[in-house]
Amino acid sequence: GAVVSQHPSRVICKSGTSVKIECRSLDFQATTMFWYRQFPKQSLMLMATSNEGSKATYEQGVEKDKFLINHASLTLSTLTVTSAHPEDSSFYICSAKGTSGLSYEQYFGPGTRLTVT
Amino acid sequence: AQSVTQLDSQVPVFEEAPVELRCNYSSSVSVYLFWYVQYPNQGLQLLLKYLSGSTLVESINGFEAEFNKSQTSFHLRKPSVHISDTAEYFCALVPRGGGTSYGKLTFGQGTILTVHP
Numbered sequence: 001g002a003v004v005s006q007h008p009s010r011v012i013c014k015s016g017t018s019v020k021i022e023c024r025s026l027d028f029q030a031t032t033m034f035w036y037r038q039f040p041k042q043s044l045m046l047m048a049t050s051n052e053g054s055k056a057t058y059e060q061g062v063e064k065d066k067f068l069i070n071h072a073s074l075t076l077s078t079l080t081v082t083s084a085h086p087e088d089s090s091f092y093i094c095s096a097k098g099t100s101g102l103s104y105e106q107y108f109g110p111g112t113r114l115t116v117t
Numbered sequence: 118a119q120s121v122t123q124l125d126s127q128v129p130v131f132e133e134a135p136v137e138l139r140c141n142y143s144s145s146v147s148v149y150l151f152w153y154v155q156y157p158n159q160g161l162q163l164l165l166k167y168l169s170g171s172t173l174v175e176s177i178n179g180f181e182a183e184f185n186k187s188q189t190s191f192h193l194r195k196p197s198v199h200i201s202d203t204a205e206y207f208c209a210l211v212p213r214g215g216g217t218s219y220g221k222l223t224f225g226q227g228t229i230l231t232v233h234p
Contacts, residue, residue: 006160032220043207043224044161093160097220106222108153110160 003027004096006109013084013116021079021112023094029074030096034106035067038091050077084116119144121208123225131233132200138193138228140182140208148210150191151222152182155205164206167191178202203232 036044050056050071124139153161
């Protein structure tokens, strides 16, 4: 149980285009999803927290107009990188928290490798 | 505010040797502590967690970590490593209570463990 998927696993796009990444909880309802970004050889940095049916909360320094997050259902959250540039190339990972209410129970997706050319 | 420091960015060891990956944390509130493992181009997998009770926690694949409150540490150890343990390991924490940090994991910088034959 507690499986989180991400799609696509890898994507290459041209500079100036937009890319959508999906994060799905396959066998549980995720009231909260977290989006992280991981630069090469660095740790995960939390970008934003999304709660189902409400606006995402972005961490300081993250452009909300560039990284659009939608959490329309209890099993799906999407991250759209708008007008992507090469510096947006990174590994994006989502995690999902169930309805148990326990703050530590998060399950991670396998990540999406974005390359902007 | 919370922070996690992993003291070693890379740890090379030979197969069947013991290993210790160091983690220190700082927090003004009580926290839950975790170790995650990340294999190349994959998401994070929970290795073990400390919530309460016994300060020594174990994983199913032979890793253990000990919570030391006085030294604010949560070092990860394994008495005999295998080639398959080669991966990046992240120490992380999440605040126990609510508030704006609810559910937000804070990660260390990661330690790359490389097991040589």
